[in-house]
Amino acid sequence: MDTCIINTPLGYTKISGNQDGITSVTVLDTKETPTDVIPEVLEDCAYQLHEYFEGKRQQFNLQLNPEGTEFQKTVWKQLATIPYGTTTSYLELSKQLGDIKAIRAVANANGKNPIWIIVPCHRVIGSDGSLTGYAGGLHRKQWLLEHESPYKQQRLF
Structure with a gap:
């Protein structure tokens, strides 16, 4: 499982996922250090989230793989x-x-x-x-x- 931390207008955000898709995107209530090099499998998710916060994206096009019932x-x-x-x-x-x-x-x-x-x-x-x-x-x-x-x-x- 790969993870990275990005900074957003609402706080630091942790993205987790692997080749099967994004498993979680979580806003954190703590100060974190953003990831210098984002793992390749998470790059598109980080990019699309930045576009969303910039007002340039209304829909996401990502492979998702959340764990749940x-x-x-x-x-x-x-x-x-x-x-x-x-x-x-x-x-x-x-x-x-x-x-x-x-x-x-x-x-x-x-x-x-x-x-x-x-x-x-x-x-x-x-x-x-x-x-x-x-x-x-x-x-x-x-x-x-x-x-x-x-x-x-x-x-x-």
């Missing part, structure tokens, strides 16, 4: 279909997966998503439009949603 992988695959700049709710996600009663299991799988940003769990919000739990912290979720929003709010101060 079959149910979790099904949820993560559905998350990957949420378009850039839009949101959905846990309830809607459960309906799309064919079982409205699985809302808690869907939310749990969403929270265990190991591939930050690329599998866009930040695009899932509460049915009332509220920001709900996010493993990377609600401040990061809000930043990501604002970054993707077609309606840019100017900061006054």
Whole structure:
């Protein structure tokens, strides 16, 4: 398994993967030293993440290989279909997966998503439009949603 650390506007990010694909992309809450030489199997992922943060990329084109249960992988695959700049709710996600009663299991799988940003769990919000739990912290979720929003709010101060 190869790993690297890159710096992003939201903190240091660890990318892990191998020839079979990217297994995880995780934002870190600690100060790290960025990797000088990114392993070849991770170069494209690091490049596409930099493009995303620069506002030049809305879709990722990477081979993914996250570890999880079959149910979790099904949820993560559905998350990957949420378009850039839009949101959905846990309830809607459960309906799309064919079982409205699985809302808690869907939310749990969403929270265990190991591939930050690329599998866009930040695009899932509460049915009332509220920001709900996010493993990377609600401040990061809000930043990501604002970054993707077609309606840019100017900061006054």
